[in-house]
Amino acid sequence: MIPDWLTLPSRPLDEVARLAARQRQAQLTKPPGSLGQLEELACFLAAAQGRERPHMKQVWISIFAGDHGITAENISAFPQAVTGEMIKNFARGGAAISVLARTLGASLEVIDLGTVQNLTQVPGVHHLGLGPGTANFLYEPAMTEAQCHAALGAGRDRVEAALQASADLFIGGEMGIGNTTSATAMACVLLDLPPQQLAGPGTGLATAGVSHKIEIIAQSLLKHERALTSPYAILKYLGGFEIAALTGAYCTAAQRGLPVLVDGFISSVAALAAERMNPGVARWFLYGHRSAEPGHQAILEALDARPLLSLGLRLGEGSGAASAIPLLRLACALHEGMATFAEAAVSEKL
Numbered sequence: 001m002i003p004d005w006l007t008l009p010s011r012p013l014d015e016v017a018r019l020a021a022r023q024r025q026a027q028l029t030k031p032p033g034s035l036g037q038l039e040e041l042a043c044f045l046a047a048a049q050g051r052e053r054p055h056m057k058q059v060w061i062s063i064f065a066g067d068h069g070i071t072a073e074n075i076s077a078f079p080q081a082v083t084g085e086m087i088k089n090f091a092r093g094g095a096a097i098s099v100l101a102r103t104l105g106a107s108l109e110v111i112d113l114g115t116v117q118n119l120t121q122v123p124g125v126h127h128l129g130l131g132p133g134t135a136n137f138l139y140e141p142a143m144t145e146a147q148c149h150a151a152l153g154a155g156r157d158r159v160e161a162a163l164q165a166s167a168d169l170f171i172g173g174e175m176g177i178g179n180t181t182s183a184t185a186m187a188c189v190l191l192d193l194p195p196q197q198l199a200g201p202g203t204g205l206a207t208a209g210v211s212h213k214i215e216i217i218a219q220s221l222l223k224h225e226r227a228l229t230s231p232y233a234i235l236k237y238l239g240g241f242e243i244a245a246l247t248g249a250y251c252t253a254a255q256r257g258l259p260v261l262v263d264g265f266i267s268s269v270a271a272l273a274a275e276r277m278n279p280g281v282a283r284w285f286l287y288g289h290r291s292a293e294p295g296h297q298a299i300l301e302a303l304d305a306r307p308l309l310s311l312g313l314r315l316g317e318g319s320g321a322a323s324a325i326p327l328l329r330l331a332c333a334l335h336e337g338m339a340t341f342a343e344a345a346v347s348e349k350l
């Protein structure tokens with residue numbers, strides 16, 4: 001059963017502040033609308049922060065990591081051990097997201113939800129110990145009810161921590177070898193599309209590997225067909241600890257009024273699951289980029305999302321979202337710092 005807290009209503013955006021921001025944009029020294037999505041970003045952030053002039057100072061990034069039983073089916077170009085190895089790399093500051101966070105002045109934390117390796121001795125990592133990864137969903141539900149609830153709750157708790165730290169924005173990243181298979185399986189059910197249409201190379205499978213991945217997903221969907229009757233069941237049967245944590249985080253962020261910048265394919269599947277479990281939460285979501293993973297496009301369309309960047313990234317870890325932070329900051333700076341037509345004595349539109 002879906003936990004009660006997950007479906008509590010999201011906070012309404014401040015439409016008065018949004019309107020005030022729109023009116024300010026109309027007075028700035030540029031043809032109306034000429035800053036395109038940068039204008040919309042400023043107005044969205046105004047509505048989210050309840051002030052005409054929003055800012056984007058404190059960015060909070062939580063990386064959720066977990067192992068996947070489905071890796072036993074040989075569906076990734078990399079071995080399962082990479083999940084744990086990358087957790088250590090995050091902790092040491094050597095991963096792409098580590099560099100991005102440092103460069104952006106964002107806070108970064110790593111949550112080990114449950115991996116095959118015992119990483120409790122690794123300093124600087126939160127350990128939740130939900131088990132040695134999910135079960136192989138080709139044969140069994142990926143998560144028990146208790147694991148799924150704990151993972152959703154872990155996401156909620158990290159958003160609460162972000163709020164405590166006065167964060168202006170929440171980014172969730174993920175790490176879990178095999179999680180494009182998990183996310184693709186979920187997306188097939190959420191969108192009612194066949195795996196042939198959504199599956200892609202993930203970390204770099206060649207054509208034969210993608211065909212095998214499609215076959216494994218198709219068999220898994222057949223196996224659990226009768227159980228996959230709700231977005232929560234889809235998450236529990238086919239998801240991962242980190243995907244559930246993202247889902248819980250996204251719902252909490254919308255409920256508490258903290259805007260979210262969604263990352264790539266896997267994060268967007270979590271965002272779609274969140275929106276299906278609690279319609280309306282997606283009003284609080286921005287989308288950092290369009291991933292090179294081919295299935296991302298269909299997910300973005302289902303969310304009516306307009307991603308900010310399209311750089312051919314296919315990494316995860318929150319990297320595509322983090323890469324878009326400078327645009328959010330520029331949108332706020334333009335909104336705040338540009339002169340109005342009156343201030344600059346520039347003639348307005350005829």
Ligand SMILES: Cc1cc2ncn([C@H]3O[C@H](COP(=O)(O)O)[C@@H](O)[C@H]3O)c2cc1C
Pocket residue numbers: 075076077078082086174175176177178179180181201202203204315316317
């Ligand atoms: C070194 C390395 C660092 C990563 N950081 C994120 N991912 C990404 O790749 C994985 C998903 O792809 P698949 O489903 O094909 O296994 C996830 O862990 C994801 O975050 C990485 C993958 C690797 C190899």
Ligand SMILES: O=C(O)c1cccnc1
Pocket residue numbers: 180202203263264265266267291292293296313314315316317
């Ligand atoms: O878009 C993503 O999030 C992604 C794509 C491939 C591998 N890992 C993550």
